[in-house]
Amino acid sequence: MIDLKDLRENPDRYRTGAARKQMAVDIDRLLELDTKRREALSEQESLRAEQNRLSKETGAKIGPLMGQLKKAEGDERTRIQAEVDAIKAAPAALKEKIQSLQETIDAIKPEFDEILLSVPLPPDEDVPVGESADDNIELRRWSPDGWDADKSFHENRGFKPLTHIELCDRLGLVDFPRGVKLAGTRSYVLTGMGMRLHQAVLRYAIDFMADTNGFTPMSVPVIVKEEAMVGTGFFPAGRDQAYHIEETARGSGHDLFLTGTGEVGLMGLHQDEILDEASLPIRYVTVSTCFRREAGAAGKDTAGLYRIHQFDKVEQVVICKNDEAESREWHRKMIGFVEAFLQSLELPYRLLQCCTGDLGVKNADMIDIECWMPGRGEPDADGVPSGEFGETHSASRLYDYQCRRLNMRYRGGGEAGQGATTFCHSLNNTVAASPRILIPILENHQNADGSVSVPRVLRPYMNGIERIG
RNA sequence: GGAGAGGUGGCAGAGCGGUUGAAUGCGCCGGAUUCGAAAUCCGGUAUGGACUUCGUGUUCAUCGGGGGUUCGAAUCCCCCCCUCUCCGCCA
Structure with a gap:
């Protein structure tokens, strides 16, 4: 496998390398998929960070509330239940977005991997160029x-x-x-x-x-x-x-x-x-x-x-x-x-x-x-x-x-x-x-x-x- | 092939739903002590990715692998892989 970072920075090196090896590989398509994939990953990551942050707060609040809930009765019980529900609801929207981004990433992956694995290592400069x-x-x-x-x-x-x-x-x-x-x-x-x-x-x-x-x-x-x-x-x-x-x-x-x-x-x-x-x-x-x-x-x-x-x-x-x-x-x-x-x-x-x-x-x-x-x-x-x-x-x-x-x-x-x-x-x-x-x-x-x-x-x-x- | 047990950091081994990337011990690295060493004490000690004012810092993922439940999973459920013990079979 080639170095993806290097491919992003020097795509021509790989285009030339593949051409010299008489191999057809769609570098442009790979770069396009790479960009999409990275955008989705990056967005997903920041959403996850938010989710983790919320989760830490939630964890600390929900524990005691659940304890109170068990003992509480009547209106008090309803109030606590509502509070718990509200806390739970906060990260729900994040979850859906993260899931949706995951689907985007999963859809890109097979083609991305296929092309990436097919990009040949460029031949050394001192290897004579030839067809067969x-x-x-x-x-x-x-x-x-x-x-x-x-x-x-x-x-x-x-x-x-x-x-x-x-x-x-x-x-x-x-x-x-x-x-x-x-x-x-x-x-x-x-x-x-x-x-x-x-x-x-x-x-x-x-x-x-x-x-x-x-x-x-x-x-x-x-x-x-x-x-x-x-x-x-x-x-x-x-x-x-x-x-x-x-x-x-x-x-x-x-x-x-x-x-x-x-x-x-x-x-x-x-x-x-x-x-x-x-x-x-x-x-x-x-x-x-x-x-x-x-x-x-x-x-x-x-x-x-x-x-x-x-x-x-x-x-x-x-x-x-x-x-x-x-x-x-x-x-x-x-x-x-x-x-x-x-x-x-x-x-x-x-x-x-x-x-x-x-x-x-x-x-x-x-x-x-x-x-x-x-x-x-x-x-x-x-x-x-x-x-x-x-x-x-x-x-x-x-x-x-x-x-x-x-x-x-x-x-x-x-x-x-x-x-x-x-x-x-x-x-x-x-x-x-x-x-x-x-x-x-x-x-x-x-x-x-x-x-x-x-x-x-x-x-x-x-x-x-x-x-x- | 049948029955059972189990897979957590370099190793051993806790944790079995909430701020746990993960206690503790060993190992390893740095320091203190020492003439030097052992012992002891203090500190540190995973990998990969993203962003970064490239000094750091922020952040995501990873507790055999994959999927699921959940606001939240090392922890619950399902499938698979692997290891160990006993039985069977066999080179």
Whole structure:
């Protein structure tokens, strides 16, 4: 959520920001509703003040009168009753006005909230302006020793690559037909060594972040309340992407949603909390099953492990102080962790600076990391794929946008902790999403004989197995 | 799933229709005392919003959440959520 005060003072900043992100949001309407709402609230507040003042007087008078009333008889009783009635009548008019203003406020609220939650965080000035993913800018590439990124897979390795789908079939790593039988399109079953490799990557990723980089490993819910989805910024914009468990339909108190990323659970942990400044930065890593409806992606990446409804992801988040320089520094570090991770897996990758049009509502900046997937891309005349980079990671810098929604603050003032409260900054980045990460692992580490070498760093997690097939 | 008890400030715990944003204790902060500390004593100690002559000050909301009754609700009623105890079931 953006800062409403800042929006009032600098509406153009948000108009421009939304435009650069290719998002339609009616700022003028929001400001109009805000004015109406504030007028009503302000008037209501002064009426309440009057009501409270009267109430205090009334309380002191009515008590004794009620006592007298019990004992009194005849005319005396009638007189006291009239006095009591008169005292009671005074605030009645106020009550009606307050009620009427409340109705005005209630009528404004739904539309107001809807628009407010939809106003995107303006992208940083140094984020290149663009319309879509096509305008993203490559920052740099890395390739392992012995791999020439300018040459084809065949030229590099001396044989034509198989796609991960072919490898999975031949090596018995994935059972797609039975996955579809069980759960429909975009479903799969990891089998045998496929499952072992999947678990190995995830476990290695957790250890890498916890042991090497000092992140605290966590296990968090993947079925959460709507507040967590709204708080983390996935709702209302991404409502279509989430599976919805309609518990209210069976009489329970609230509906639940399946999370599409561990970020929801990790960031939701400290919702409505005031953290100690000394506890920052908080660094969490989790592995969680992620659920995505992939609404609107019909027909896209339908085959293989690339775009699926359910997968497991190791995710890193950082919650730090409200300081742009610190946020930027953490962003660099979190990307660095992933680079070191991918380099240890010997996977060619590139960094993409996402343009404004490719950013979501909640980020000021986003760097995607794409791994080289030899089995992707348009096949040549012989049916051999040309290879293509495929997105495997996404690193976002959100400043206080997410923490504002989550109402997550910290108290400054050092040890004494007497300072003002401030919204935290937050960042998140993938560490490893599997089975998608298996695509570059299988395809890049395949051998001429159709086997796949297990990357060295994963062997300890595979009981020392060096080769599949 | 069944039966019962309960959710109040950082924590413990009173209040159960009237001037109560809320007693008391602990904790925490400041001060006094002390060579220093402990103990003791004094004072302070929620969050968010609105207005402000930006020094403050004034004010509204918040006692699990929502709705209702009332001139007035932490206190009464309804719904929901959560916690605890016992039984059942289960990984």
